[in-house]
Amino acid sequence: MTASVTEAAKANSELDPAAGKITLKATAGKGTMRAGQWDPVRSPYGVEEIDRSHAGPQEQKKVVIREVSIPEAGPGQFLVKIASASLCHSDIISIEANNTATLGHEGAGYIEKMHASVEDKGFNVGDPIGFLYIIGCCFECEGCMIHNLHCVTGKQLLQGFTTDGFFAEYAVVDYQNAMKLPESIDIKTASPIFCAGITAFHAVDNAELKEGDWMAVVGAGGLGQQATQIAKAMGFKVVALDVNDATLEVCKKQGADAVFNSMSNKDYVEELKKLTSGGVKAACVFSNADAVSLRNSAHTVRQLLIKNQAYAGVPSILRLGGVMMVIGLPHNPLKISSMDLALGKYKVKSESTSIPQRMKKAVEFLAKHNIKPEVQQRKLDDLNDMVTEMREGKATKRMLVNF
Numbered sequence: 001m002t003a004s005v006t007e008a009a010k011a012n013s014e015l016d017p018a019a020g021k022i023t024l025k026a027t028a029g030k031g032t033m034r035a036g037q038w039d040p041v042r043s044p045y046g047v048e049e050i051d052r053s054h055a056g057p058q059e060q061k062k063v064v065i066r067e068v069s070i071p072e073a074g075p076g077q078f079l080v081k082i083a084s085a086s087l088c089h090s091d092i093i094s095i096e097a098n099n100t101a102t103l104g105h106e107g108a109g110y111i112e113k114m115h116a117s118v119e120d121k122g123f124n125v126g127d128p129i130g131f132l133y134i135i136g137c138c139f140e141c142e143g144c145m146i147h148n149l150h151c152v153t154g155k156q157l158l159q160g161f162t163t164d165g166f167f168a169e170y171a172v173v174d175y176q177n178a179m180k181l182p183e184s185i186d187i188k189t190a191s192p193i194f195c196a197g198i199t200a201f202h203a204v205d206n207a208e209l210k211e212g213d214w215m216a217v218v219g220a221g222g223l224g225q226q227a228t229q230i231a232k233a234m235g236f237k238v239v240a241l242d243v244n245d246a247t248l249e250v251c252k253k254q255g256a257d258a259v260f261n262s263m264s265n266k267d268y269v270e271e272l273k274k275l276t277s278g279g280v281k282a283a284c285v286f287s288n289a290d291a292v293s294l295r296n297s298a299h300t301v302r303q304l305l306i307k308n309q310a311y312a313g314v315p316s317i318l319r320l321g322g323v324m325m326v327i328g329l330p331h332n333p334l335k336i337s338s339m340d341l342a343l344g345k346y347k348v349k350s351e352s353t354s355i356p357q358r359m360k361k362a363v364e365f366l367a368k369h370n371i372k373p374e375v376q377q378r379k380l381d382d383l384n385d386m387v388t389e390m391r392e393g394k395a396t397k398r399m400l401v402n403f
């Protein structure tokens with residue numbers, strides 16, 4: 001899960017008084033396709049009036065695969081035949097908001113058709129492309145230069161949240177969001193790059209590190225594992241922290257110089273400081289707002305506490321003047337000492353998937369260094385199971401659907 005999507009979901013619900021409902025449908029083209037959508041109304045009484053005497057609402061709500069119209073590329077758009085679409089923690093936010101749009105904001109596929117207005121934009125029918133997921137914005141205004149959710153037009157929509165996303169055989173894509181995939185990237189496993197991969201790259205790339213510096217990966221899940229590979233490829237030394245030995249082991253395999261279990265090893269701060277001669281220059285915190293996806297599991301509260309502690313523990317492992325890179329978004333605001341900031345003890349920065357103008361650098365780096373997430377390839381019919389596995393915290397790899 002990444003910052004941008006969580007923010008986007010929030011921003012869209014603020015922008016849109018009818019949040020929780022689909023706000024825009026692309027024009028229907030010819031023919032139909034299969035699409036994975038959250039169905040909040042599994043009862044004849046409707047979602048607000050579910051008869052709770054028979055079953056809890058969660059049992060009645062699920063992801064369904066619907067036969068829907070193939071969309072038509074509007075001005076500035078491609079129609080894309082999806083090759084891979086992956087599930088991200090942020091998708092759970094869309095589900096919890098009872099959005100009914102086609103799910104999914106991580107996608108890659110082939111250009112099937114182009115609107116006449118984009119025929120001179122350097123793309124061709126049949127091109128393999130990856131793409132970002134905020135559409136309808138102008139991509140040029142002052143707001144769009146910071147994040148497309150700030151577009152002055154107010155027309156921005158989030159695919160997979162407030163408009164149809166990528167868990168479908170076809171999707172429309174704004175051409176400004178798209179880039180041709182480098183040849184070495186397999187389109188069947190490319191989708192996670194266009195959220196998780198790009199975010200991990202921006203985090204490491206902007207942590208103000210020089211070759212040989214120590215960087216901490218806090219939270220050794222999917223993003224942390226990719227950040228480890230990216231940091232090693234940039235010549236940094238990596239120490240990974242997590243409460244889960246299995247994910248730490250993966251980080252080690254992917255090149256981490258040292259790993260610490262911050263829960264079972266009471267002396268980890270001391271040991272880390274000794275190892276790094278005084279602390280890390282930067283700490284990228286990927287521990288995130290799993291709050292939503294873990295809400296139903298028995299150990300939610302304990303895990304949440306641990307995850308929030310991830311941020312609280314960062315100042316103690318940073319060397320003087322180091323950078324805390326905020327990527328994962330816990331449910332509650334961070335507690336940061338203004339005195340620490342004023343005295344220059346450390347500084348705080350943040351990154352996300354960001355804007356499409358920045359994605360090429362990230363994707364080309366990942367391609368050049370053959371940095372790939374661990375994925376599990378599934379079918380569209382598995383989407384409800386995938387969502388359940390993610391909500392229960394059982395997913396160990398990025399789960400993606402191949403079409």
Ligand SMILES: [Zn+2]
Pocket residue numbers: 001002005088089090105106195196
């Ligand atoms: Zn994502």
Ligand SMILES: [Zn+2]
Pocket residue numbers: 137138139140141142143144150151152153
């Ligand atoms: Zn704009």
